[in-house]
Amino acid sequence: NAGVTQTPKFQVLKTGQSMTLQCAQDMNHNSMYWYRQDPGMGLRLIYYSASEGTTDKGEVPNGYNVSRLNKREFSLRLESAAPSQTSVYFCASSGWGGGQPQHFGDGTRLSIL
Amino acid sequence: TQLLEQSPQFLSIQEGENLTVYCNSSSVFSSLQWYRQEPGEGPVLLVTVVTGGEVKKLKRLTFQFGDARKDSSLHITAAQPGDTGLYLCAGARRNQGGKLIFGQGTELSVKP
Numbered sequence: 001n002a003g004v005t006q007t008p009k010f011q012v013l014k015t016g017q018s019m020t021l022q023c024a025q026d027m028n029h030n031s032m033y034w035y036r037q038d039p040g041m042g043l044r045l046i047y048y049s050a051s052e053g054t055t056d057k058g059e060v061p062n063g064y065n066v067s068r069l070n071k072r073e074f075s076l077r078l079e080s081a082a083p084s085q086t087s088v089y090f091c092a093s094s095g096w097g098g099g100q101p102q103h104f105g106d107g108t109r110l111s112i113l
Numbered sequence: 114t115q116l117l118e119q120s121p122q123f124l125s126i127q128e129g130e131n132l133t134v135y136c137n138s139s140s141v142f143s144s145l146q147w148y149r150q151e152p153g154e155g156p157v158l159l160v161t162v163v164t165g166g167e168v169k170k171l172k173r174l175t176f177q178f179g180d181a182r183k184d185s186s187l188h189i190t191a192a193q194p195g196d197t198g199l200y201l202c203a204g205a206r207r208n209q210g211g212k213l214i215f216g217q218g219t220e221l222s223v224k225p
Contacts (some may be wrong), residue, residue: 004155031210031211033211033212035215040122040217040218041217042117042119042201042215042216042217042218043156043201043203043215044215045212045213048210048211048212050210050211058212090155090156092155094211095211096210096211097210097211098143098144098205098206098207098208098209098210098211099143099144099146099161099163099205099211100211101146101158101161102146102156102158102203102211102213103158104155104156104157105155106153106154106155107153107154107155
């Protein structure tokens with residue numbers, strides 16, 4: 001049982017380049033999330049998808065876009081990468097409803113030069 | 114503005130010592146979760162507390178939810194090097210679906 005799978009695991013970009021981070025879950029969860037983790041900041045929500053076909057902004061959405069491709073897959077796109085977007089990005093999924101535990105992937109470590 | 118304040122942010126102790134991590138807010142949460150994260154991995158859920166005043170134990174770890182559901186604590190008895198990691202609290206609020214608000218995290222190092 002893979003759980004939540006994120007690709008790639010590492011990526012280095014130049015300022016202005018674009019890329020898409022992929023996330024897939026095999027737990028039949030309705031809700032999916034993208035976070036960024038920076039030292040001393042905990043996890044900050046970028047975008048989330050409560051269910052297939054819906055997406056909403058989180059705390060720090062600027063510079064990002066998302067696509068909920070189907071129930072399994074939720075991608076995060078950086079259209080024009082900036083050094084401030086250097087971070088570790090985590091995808092998570094959960095069942096429907098408040099207080100459900102979130103299951104996380106192992107992260108994508110992204111450096112923007 | 115950090116809605117959930119965790120303290121301390123860093124903690125380095127010797128094996129066998131006890132420690133407490135605090136998670137405080139001025140907001141009420143419908144439930145609160147604690148996660149543990151190891152280097153190079155995503156956070157993994159340890160426990161969920163739902164009722165004000167609730168206490169849950171997981172081996173040497175004791176979790177408590179404040180009576181007013183605004184704060185929580187994690188107490189570790191006789192810490193072991195295997196307890197080393199980043200501990201994160203996360204609160205769920207009513208009518209927010211599955212969204213969680215995370216604290217900044219407490220980085221714990223237990224030296225043998």
